[in-house]
Amino acid sequence: MHTLVGWHVEMEFQEEGDRTRAAAMVRLSDGTEFRAHGTANRHPSDPDQLRVGEEIAGARALMDLASQLLQKAHTEIDEVSGRTSHPIR
Template sequence: MTTATMTKTLMVELRFEEDVDLTRATASIRLPNGRLLVGEGQARRNPVDRPRASIGEEMAGARALSGLAHRLLEAAADEVESNVHGGDPSI
């Protein structure tokens, strides 16, 4: 028996704002139902370290993606709860 598979692609956007000592990252994804999920992260350079933008971007980006992963998991849990209880939160 052959089972048909479906492929879906969702794009994650990762944006950075940087100054000499601080990098902020925002990760976002728009779900098929139109809901926008956002995760944020930041990294601060230790004053004794040499400036390397790539390190701050990697740290802040990883933290933003981790936050986004948590939001996505919460969104899935909300949908499961709604599906199980038919949208009635009192059950």
């Protein structure tokens, strides 16, 4: 038997001069929500490429979400197993 599960992910970006900020949110199938942020700063001598700033800031926000998801999973493993699990970093 296969079970289809989905997560809802949202990403928003804000540009302010040479800085791009990303806000990410994931909603899991159990209703849990995690939020994270990431930033990217363009060097003044670099060309103005908004997409690149979004990619970097977005990737950093998603990396933070990934870390939070790993922590949640390991906490749940620990609660069920009665031992301490160790996330790979």
